[in-house]
Amino acid sequence: MSIHHNINQIKDEIPAHVTLVAISKTHPPAIIMEAYNAGQSIFGENKVQELVSKYEVMPKDIEWHLVGHLQTNKVKYIATFVNLIHSVDSLKLLKEIDKQAAKNNRVINCLFQMHIAEEETKFGLAHDELVDILKSQEFRLLKNIQIVGLMGMATFTDDMEQVRKEFRGLSIFFNQVKKDFFNNSSDFITLSMGMSSDYRVAIEEGSTMIRVGSNIFGDRFYGTN
Ligand SMILES: *Cc1c(COP(=O)(O)O)cnc(C)c1O
Secondary structure: OOHHHHHHHHHHHOOOOOEEEEEOOOOOHHHHHHHHHOOOOEEEEOOHHHHHHHHHHOOOOOEEEEOOOOOHHHHHHHOOOOOEEEEEOOHHHHHHHHHHHHHOOOOEEEEEEEEOOOOOOOOOEOHHHHHHHHHOHHHHOOOOEEEEEEEEEOOOOOOHHHHHHHHHHHHHHHHHHHHHHHOOOOOOOEEEOOOOOOHHHHHHOOOOEEEEOHHHHOOOOOOOO
């Protein structure tokens, strides 16, 4: 099946309030162009260097998201152009994003990544860690970041009831945070959850943004990177 076909199939299937982010990591620009030519304009990468090099050669009306773990010392490379960072997992990182955004006269949209999986290895904040950040004076002083929602990755498992439980928990927490800390603001509207294997469940549980890679581009081949 073609990339064009895959994109249209997913877009036909998902509700209008759900945004599709095409995760293009490991795929070269020529392949990503097939998705772009099929009408896809939002792409996500998980590595800073790969994101920058693709941004440089791809059409400028693409919206680029960073979905992978971000190191503080690399924020400066993406601060000029990134549209949404899905993976904010500390106040220190957020402060650096704010600083680099200010340097570029920008406001950068961010999601806090929450730890919802059973695996210890996945990144993300616990509920109380996020609440501590949101209550802090330091957080309130940041002017060049906009928190637009939360992101989470479920446990890597075939047990869809486990995955559903984790997404449901994140969705409930999202609504609580929206009410308690964002005054139900219409700026806080993005719940990024769901990948190729679990986006249908994620949407049923309230996702507004899905990050789909292999169902669009096929399998990834990891070479030397
Ligand atoms: C790779 C990746 C995805 C997409 O995964 P697929 O299973 O290929 O759809 C989504 N989110 C993040 C954070 C990723 O790193």
